[in-house]
Amino acid sequence: MEEKEHILNVLKEVKVVLERKDYVKIKNLSNRIVHHSSIHQDPDVISVAVIIYSLSKLIERESYKEEKNWVSFYNNYLRNINDMIQALKKDDIKKFRDEVYANRRLIQSLSGNLKHYINDVFRRARVNKASRIYEHGISMEKTAKILGISLWELAEYAGRTRIGDINLSVTLPIKQRIKYVEEIFK
Numbered sequence: 001m002e003e004k005e006h007i008l009n010v011l012k013e014v015k016v017v018l019e020r021k022d023y024v025k026i027k028n029l030s031n032r033i034v035h036h037s038s039i040h041q042d043p044d045v046i047s048v049a050v051i052i053y054s055l056s057k058l059i060e061r062e063s064y065k066e067e068k069n070w071v072s073f074y075n076n077y078l079r080n081i082n083d084m085i086q087a088l089k090k091d092d093i094k095k096f097r098d099e100v101y102a103n104r105r106l107i108q109s110l111s112g113n114l115k116h117y118i119n120d121v122f123r124r125a126r127v128n129k130a131s132r133i134y135e136h137g138i139s140m141e142k143t144a145k146i147l148g149i150s151l152w153e154l155a156e157y158a159g160r161t162r163i164g165d166i167n168l169s170v171t172l173p174i175k176q177r178i179k180y181v182e183e184i185f186k
Helices: 004-020 023-040 043-060 062-066 070-089 093-108 112-135 140-147 151-161 174-184
Strands: none
Touching: 004 023, 004 043, 004 070, 023 043, 023 112, 043 070, 043 093, 043 112, 043 140, 062 070, 062 112, 070 093, 070 112, 093 112, 112 140, 112 151, 140 151
């Protein structure tokens, strides 16, 4: 995992920002990971981006906190993030990957409405992060495969958010382009 230090720093920041319940800052931290992960395309790093983004969505919505097992789930979720930090500090990549996987198991162990809510949050988070990776120039097919979503889901989301319409090239101002065209036809 080439981005160990970056991921470690972001996870530490997430832990600090969680105390303030600043879900906007947490979303931005998730986007920072996506930017770097689009270069290396490491599935574990991308999973961390999804985990962090999902956490921002979970603390943003107050209604989840009324569900049975919320407190237990949330505490385990935070412990899981802390365990990821400890694994990276010890340079134990296998333990880090185990913790990423443990996060998935944590969600699968839920029951009732909370399980459905959180599964939905994670599903949407994967689609959102996929769109961000796609926005960085990785193909739709590869992005969908890395995040375990369908190509259809990603294409539909990208179409709705108009990510595919983003023009990444820089062009000259119109007046300058007209001037160049006039010079060509002189």
